[in-house]
Amino acid sequence: MTHVERQWIATGEQQRVDPDMLVDRLPDYDPRTGDHLWMIVTSYRVVPEQWQDRTHTPMLDRENLLSITVPCCYYCEQAWTKRLASRRCPGEPR
């Protein structure tokens, strides 16, 4: 376990998941502001059969956490740096 990983899982946060729930709150890129959308992508190991079982409550927590990325922009797909953050987001990967 790395120092960075310990920081993230030490929060004790758990995410309950409804099998029918899809979360898509990604706002469209706004060329007027040129704001980046900084995000961290996490991935979890899942058992699809349990995901569909209504008697089972799928959890996204430390037991099935697989990876956490560095902060990156959803629109331009670049990893965060101070320099990039000070510039307008081009909105598309270059």
Ligand SMILES: [Zn+2]
């Ligand atoms: Zn960007």
